[in-house]
């Protein structure tokens with residue numbers, strides 16, 4: 001369920017008329033997604049051609065002041081032929097608009113619709129393509145002028161997990177308090193600071209990638225994008241793609257393919273490569289932290305079901321096991 005705000009047909013037509021995209025033909029609420037309200041919009045332009053867009057209304061989790069970073073980034077990457085949707089600007093040139101709703105003023109944006117589906121059982125060829133697309137955005141954003149601090153970095157995981165409390169973590173799993181304490185101490189002591197950095201996606205899970213066959217047609221949901229280590233983004237994507245969803249099975253063929261796809265476009269330096277095992281522990285901790293917090297703080301009658309934190313605790317234990325130190329393969333850059 002992801003339509004939190006009701007918009008009537010007349011109201012929707014007025015919203016769409018602010019953009020130079022033709023007249024509204026249909027607006028269908030999209031079930032996927034948890035943070036914002038999304039609709040698939042169809043219009044007809046002056047020449048009679050059908051056009052499709054995604055209308056996003058930003059709910060409480062997205063800061064309006066940060067929208068220019070996210071939306072300008074989409075335009076920058078799209079202009080460099082990355083598979084990301086462009087933002088449709090309104091007739092005054094703005095990338096987002098404010099709209100009055102019964103719950104207060106909310107921001108909205110109209111984004112290009114891209115074809116494709118999110119795969120649930122990726123193949124190595126698909127993982128390879130995703131690795132390549134990730135490297136492509138890392139390179140293409142090099143001259144993007146804006147930057148954004150990562151709002152979910154190590155200090156934020158520490159705070160979220162402190163808020164969960166040891167008892168809270170142990171109510172999820174008896175071992176979790178111990179695992180978190182051990183790993184947070186290690187990550188704080190060893191987190192690298194001097195690796196290449198730039199704009200990263202930071203949440204490139206399969207549900208944020210649209211594909212047709214083995215081709216990436218869309219990277220979406222850039223609302224965690226920020227300025228951080230490129231290799232950390234590789235580690236996030238690795239944690240998201242290279243395990244069974246519950247984290248019980250590592251999928252080596254996907255791992256090899258993802259790494260090969262990335263390295264073919266942007267070879268990792270030896271220092272980045274050497275840091276991957278630790279960065280992967282950090283990536284697993286990032287999603288463990290947000291999931292554990294949501295698990296303990298989502299009301300039972302909420303519209304969304306919290307995601308399982310243990311799926312990332314299992315990945316964390318996998319990455320922390322010295323027997324798995326070589327899963328990132330040979331150094332392929334210099």
Ligand SMILES: Nc1ncnc2c1ncn2[C@@H]1O[C@H](COP(=O)(O)OP(=O)(O)OP(=O)(O)O)[C@@H](O)[C@H]1O
Pocket residue numbers: 002030032033034035036037038054085111112113114115207208210218220221
């Ligand atoms: N540009 C696009 N082209 C086609 N479909 C899209 C596009 N953007 C979003 N979608 C569809 O809308 C769904 C929800 O989008 P998205 O994942 O951005 O939602 P969200 O609620 O903002 O994010 P999240 O669930 O990660 O918090 C996606 O799963 C996808 O099906």
Ligand SMILES: N[C@@H](CCO)C(=O)O
Pocket residue numbers: 203205287290291307
């Ligand atoms: N992709 C995240 C949710 C958004 O940060 C997760 O699976 O926990």
